[in-house]
Amino acid sequence: MKRWQSRISPFLTAVLLLAAWHAAVVWTHTRIFPGPVQVLAGLKDLAGRDLLAGYVRDSLLRVSAGYLAAVALGLPLGLMLGGSPTAAAALNPPIQIMRPISPLAWIPLAIIWFGVGSGAAVFLIFLASVFPIIVATIDAVRSIPPVFRNAGQNFGLPSAMLLRKVIFPAALPQILVGLRIALGIAWLVVVAAEMIAVDSGLGYLIIDSRNAGQRYDLVVAGMLLIGIVGVILDSIMRRIETLKSVRWGFCND
Amino acid sequence: MLLPRKFQGFPEIKEALISGRIQAAFMVAPMAIALRSQGVPIRIVYLGHRYGSAVVVRKDNPARSFRDLKNKTIAIPSRFSDERLILFKVMKEYGMKPADIRMVEMAPADVTGALAAHAIDAFSMGEPHPSQAEMGGFGRVLFQAREHWPDYMSCVLVVRQDLITEHPAIVQVMVDGIARSGLWLDAGRPHREQAADFVGRYYYNQDPKLLLWALTNPLDRVTYTPLTPFKKDFDLVRDLMLESGVLDQSIEFNQYVDPQFAEGAKIKTAWKYEAGDATAQ
Amino acid sequence: MTDTRRIVTGLLIWTGVVSLLHMKYNLDWSVILNDYRAPENRKVNVAYIPVT
Numbered sequence: 356m357k358r359w360q361s362r363i364s365p366f367l368t369a370v371l372l373l374a375a376w377h378a379a380v381v382w383t384h385t386r387i388f389p390g391p392v393q394v395l396a397g398l399k400d401l402a403g404r405d406l407l408a409g410y411v412r413d414s415l416l417r418v419s420a421g422y423l424a425a426v427a428l429g430l431p432l433g434l435m436l437g438g439s440p441t442a443a444a445a446l447n448p449p450i451q452i453m454r455p456i457s458p459l460a461w462i463p464l465a466i467i468w469f470g471v472g473s474g475a476a477v478f479l480i481f482l483a484s485v486f487p488i489i490v491a492t493i494d495a496v497r498s499i500p501p502v503f504r505n506a507g508q509n510f511g512l513p514s515a516m517l518l519r520k521v522i523f524p525a526a527l528p529q530i531l532v533g534l535r536i537a538l539g540i541a542w543l544v545v546v547a548a549e550m551i552a553v554d555s556g557l558g559y560l561i562i563d564s565r566n567a568g569q570r571y572d573l574v575v576a577g578m579l580l581i582g583i584v585g586v587i588l589d590s591i592m593r594r595i596e597t598l599k600s601v602r603w604g605f606c607n608d
Numbered sequence: 609m610l611l612p613r614k615f616q617g618f619p620e621i622k623e624a625l626i627s628g629r630i631q632a633a634f635m636v637a638p639m640a641i642a643l644r645s646q647g648v649p650i651r652i653v654y655l656g657h658r659y660g661s662a663v664v665v666r667k668d669n670p671a672r673s674f675r676d677l678k679n680k681t682i683a684i685p686s687r688f689s690d691e692r693l694i695l696f697k698v699m700k701e702y703g704m705k706p707a708d709i710r711m712v713e714m715a716p717a718d719v720t721g722a723l724a725a726h727a728i729d730a731f732s733m734g735e736p737h738p739s740q741a742e743m744g745g746f747g748r749v750l751f752q753a754r755e756h757w758p759d760y761m762s763c764v765l766v767v768r769q770d771l772i773t774e775h776p777a778i779v780q781v782m783v784d785g786i787a788r789s790g791l792w793l794d795a796g797r798p799h800r801e802q803a804a805d806f807v808g809r810y811y812y813n814q815d816p817k818l819l820l821w822a823l824t825n826p827l828d829r830v831t832y833t834p835l836t837p838f839k840k841d842f843d844l845v846r847d848l849m850l851e852s853g854v855l856d857q858s859i860e861f862n863q864y865v866d867p868q869f870a871e872g873a874k875i876k877t878a879w880k881y882e883a884g885d886a887t888a889q
Numbered sequence: 890m891t892d893t894r895r896i897v898t899g900l901l902i903w904t905g906v907v908s909l910l911h912m913k914y915n916l917d918w919s920v921i922l923n924d925y926r927a928p929e930n931r932k933v934n935v936a937y938i939p940v941t
Contacts, residue, residue: 467725633936
């Protein structure tokens with residue numbers, strides 16, 4: 356396919372989807388489900404009340420806080436467990452049991468521990484992203500070719516230096532993939548997290564619009580915004596993966 | 609003729625009602641008025657009960673009156689609820705400003721746990737949640753709705769207009785059933801004890817002891833007569849809604865209430881038998 | 890080949906068992922059947938919430 360065609364095609368898909376959405380709303384005469392025009396009007400209304408930027412910012416802040424806490428705990432723990440089979444065997448069962456529990460199930464406990472507000476929301480985002488980070492880091496460390504470690508040990512590196520100079524850089528490319536996926540998950544649970552009586556954020560926008568009677572234009576607007584911000588976050592993480600220090604892990608040039 | 613469907617939150621009921629998945633619902637009166645003013649084809653035909661809402665604080669809370677709850681966090685079931693409006697009414701009586709308290713919307717099922725865990729300072733909620741906090745030993749009723757709002761009402765029976773037009777007889781059967789159950793419940797303690805037992809087991813899936821507390825402690829904690837919608841009650845609700853910013857424009861009583869079924873139920877008498885009925889309320 | 894067949898059979902049995910359990914325990918058949926009745930003898934869905 357020519358270059359201009361691959362540039363144009365995503366816009367074409369977007370236009371077609373919007374047209375199909377608009378047509379479906381018009382043809383079915385629904386008075387409940389909003390069309391693209393109403394959603395845009397809803398967004399304008401929000402922006403006009405100076406709420407939009409604040410909502411996006413607050414959601415990003417909560418997700419950053421929860422996610423960074425998860426990285427701060429998950430990354431060292433994963434490196435440690437990846438390097439020590441004994442520790443991994445001891446801690447693996449609780450991690451594996453906690454991992455599949457949906458953040459939604461944690462809401463009642465989050466309220467009890469952190470009250471209603473941002474604390475509980477950050478906690479839920481932390482919970483959702485910490486386990487994928489731990490597991491991805493363990494896997495990354497374990498999949499380092501043994502020759503790297505052996506070479507490092509043959510040079511007589513102390514274990515702290517071995518971790519810093521050999522294991523961490525060798526595992527980094529794969530760790531970054533895990534971090535990107537975890538960020539996606541952290542952003543995914545923003546709606547669930549902001550169900551807990553906070554009063555700002557994109558998840559709150561959806562819950563609040565739902566509670567407000569018939570404001571489904573804002574519900575859909577919140578969904579679209581979450582999608583768009585998610586794509587931006589993901590592309591930033593992908594950009595980091597192409598940095599020189601980690602690119603060797605992905606391609607052979 | 610009727611199929612009772614249990615829901616856990618008011619937003620879900622609202623969505624099922626406006627999309628036509630259900631034809632009738634018990635919902636908080638302000639939500640029904642707001643939906644009607646937003647153009648949803650529904651009418652209020654009857655009340656579900658009177659009283660039965662209370663503001664509850666933790667047992668160790670020294671508050672003696674609502675004034676002492678200044679700058680505290682209070683949970684309400686929905687912005688469109690009488691439990692929220694009564695807070696505004698009380699604040700007006702005490703000369704407080706709306707910004708003096710922080711209100712958070714929570715699913716009714718979550719509030720007792722949140723109160724016990726110090727996540728909120730108080731909640732304004734319908735039964736059986738005040739009873740649950742009292743029975744659990746961690747909650748204290750600061751005031752019952754009736755102390756500040758005579759003839760207080762909360763949940764009302766809302767019916768879609770198409771059901772009224774096409775099957776008025778079914779609506780009448782439903783309203784008659786509620787009227788007769790109401791008279792039967794208000795006839796004395798044995799009836800309430802029995803109602804707590806079978807409603808708890810077959811409909812609410814709640815501990816019958818809890819419902820017994822809510823229905824008998826004291827006996828008029830929740831009352832079931834008169835359930836006819838009166839204009840003065842609804843005008844008060846509407847005005848409080850306008851004042852507290854959850855209704856954009858004024859709407860008249862006869863636009864959102866259809867009184868014909870309550871009128872038709874007036875001649876009804878309490879159930880004769882000592883067993884349940886199928887109306888779930 | 891036999892492995893593929895065993896995996897497919899296993900998946901089918903698993904899906905079947907889960908579907909049956911779902912239909913037995915999760916679905917409310919009185920509600921579903923009601924939607925397929927003729928309009929004149931369909932029951933009216935009345936929503937309630939366990940709170941006054």
